[in-house]
Amino acid sequence: MQGSGDKNGVTTMNVQFKKGILEICVLVLLDNKDCYGYELVQKVSDKIEISEGSMYPLLRRLTKEGYFTTYFQESSEGPARKYYRMTDKGRDYLHEQIKEWKDFSNAVNELIEEGVNLE
Numbered sequence: 001m002q003g004s005g006d007k008n009g010v011t012t013m014n015v016q017f018k019k020g021i022l023e024i025c026v027l028v029l030l031d032n033k034d035c036y037g038y039e040l041v042q043k044v045s046d047k048i049e050i051s052e053g054s055m056y057p058l059l060r061r062l063t064k065e066g067y068f069t070t071y072f073q074e075s076s077e078g079p080a081r082k083y084y085r086m087t088d089k090g091r092d093y094l095h096e097q098i099k100e101w102k103d104f105s106n107a108v109n110e111l112i113e114e115g116v117n118l119e
């Protein structure tokens with residue numbers, strides 16, 4: 001999928017862009033509050049079109065790397081849900097990633113402004 005445009009308020013974009021930014025989106029969401037996997041899929045999908053299958057490998061990796069811990073909580077809507085909670089290590093990593101993202105996006109925006117006539 002090439003990307004661009006807007007589909008019911010959800011941004012469609014290049015798959016490679018999404019792979020790079022999905023990690024930061026998940027980190028930001030979990031910095032605010034604990035969430036279960038499908039809840040994260042829904043929150044990200046409200047803004048960026050993603051597949052459910054892209055979320056769970058990312059959550060497993062970030063948990064394995066020590067950025068999240070997990071716990072189960074009973075649900076009135078079915079089986080217990082696995083929640084993800086940000087660790088201090090994850091919070092530090094998030095801040096590093098945000099700084100890198102800002103530096104990267106600023107550099108790209110400068111190149112775009114210098115090189116493309118958008119009129």
